[in-house]
Amino acid sequence: MINKERILATFMELVTTDSATKQEGKIAALLQQKLEAMGFTVEFDDAGKKIGGEVGNLIAKLPGNAGKKPLLLCSHMDRVTPGFGIKPVIRDGVIYSDGSTILASDDCTGLSAILEGIQTAIEQNLPRPDIEVVFTIAEEGGLNGSKNLDYSRLKATEAYVIDSSTPVGSLITKAPAQTKFTYRIVGKAAHGGVAPEKGINALYVAAAAISKMKLGRIDHETTANIGLASGGTATNAVLETFEMKGDARSLVVEKMNAQVEHMNQVMEETCAQFGARLEKDVQFSYGSVNLQPGNEALERASAAVRRIGMEPTYAATGGGADANLFNTKGIAATDLGCGYNNPHGLDEYQPISELEKIGDLVVALIEEYASLG
Ligand SMILES: [Zn+2]
Known part of the structure; x- marks a missing residue:
């Protein structure tokens, strides 16, 4: 379906265009130019201003000629470091970096597939729905582009x-919601050898609280973890402040909220019991992906996968x-799976066959939406 030479050329052009989180200006300008050449109207929202980035999320629209439901396609423009000066090399049908940088197939594969799929549909005069394209900024390190998307x-x-x-062919149907927390326990300093009874050891408070807390695997769709902990100034001082950070996740937001409520309550009660002060910062990060069989978006994606001659598979992920x-x-x-491997590593690679397949899948999605009355 797609033009194989062109999708590869687009991929190479995009990965060799420098980009980083909050430094998406250069690649955004290139993507804007390519979308406008296809007839899209392109605008940027003010997410960049909100998070201190060079540019906002790119939002592009192209009116269609068939189907009543608009199709929204999304990829992200930023990449992790080191992602400047990428020199891609092809060996045996696979694209690698030269080993000194990442490859940035995460997510130039998505960007290339969307551009090529739409270009193909236009060139071949395929019926197509209204298409909306969102290329986000700052996906890496916290989803700050999509959090601030208009x-x-x-x-x-x-x-x-x-x-x-x-x-390619796999669909992510489940990804947990996340809430991040910081608990800072403020006890009371005293000399550990001279007058320990005059102090309140914040670490002992934390230990008492943690011993009463449900943590780790809460149930088959809920987890909670404390991943960072720090405190103390000297071996002979009663430890005055102790801080711990972590997150709670669940496929069901209510279960995550219940877990957070449980942790807050244990922390508050235990601090009160020891006479320590609790400073807490609890932030909802994002909701879950929890698409059940029969969900229409999922059904349409499955139908599109079958259009390219594959059988869809369904996967869960623990990340956001x-x-x-x-x-x-x-x-x-x-x-949607796009078949890149080892993202964020210097050994990241993208098989060209998978790049071509995900381009075809975008064409199939366009056809699927155009076929909806
Ligand atoms: Zn990514």
Whole structure:
């Protein structure tokens, strides 16, 4: 279906265009130019201003000629470091970096597939729905682009995020919601040898609280973890302040909230019992992806996978992606596998066959939406 030479050339052009989180200006300008050449109207929201980035999320629209439901396609423009000066090399049908940088197939594969799929549909005069494209900023390190996306500019109620390292044909149906927490216990300093009874050891408070807390695997869809802990100034001082950070996750937001409530309560009660002060910072990060069989967005993606001659597979992930934010905002979104490997590593690589397949899958999604009455 797609033009294989062109999708590879686009991929090479994108990965060799420097980009980083909050430094997406250069690649955004290139993507804007390519979308406008296809007839899209392109605008940027003010997410960049909100988070101190060079540019906002790119939002592009192209009116269609068939189907009533708009199709929303999303990938992200930033990449992890080191992602400047990438020199891609091809060996045996696979694209690698030269080993001194990442490859940035995460997520130039998604960007290339969206551009090529749409270009193909236009060139071949295929019926197509209204298409909305969102290229986010600052996906890496906290989904800050999609958290600050201006959702009021979007019409679509279903979205496909092309950004999963799973093979083409796999659909991410489950990804947990997340809440991050910081608990800072402030006890009372005293000399550990001379007058320990005059102090309140914040670490002992933490230990007492943790011993009463449900942590780790809470149930088959809920987890909680304390991953950072620090405190203390000297071996002979009663430890005055102790801080711990972690997150709670669940496929069911209510279960996550219940877990957070449980931890807050244990912390508050235990601190009160010891006479320590609790400073807590608890932040909801994003909701979950939890698409059940029969979900229309999922059914359409499955139908598109079958259109390219494959059988869809369904996968769960423990991490967050832009799809979490779309679902949080009421847009049913699934993350599509694009077959890149070892993302964020210097050994990241992208098989060309997978790059071509995900391009074909974008064409198939366009056809699927155009076929909807
Ligand atoms: Zn990514």
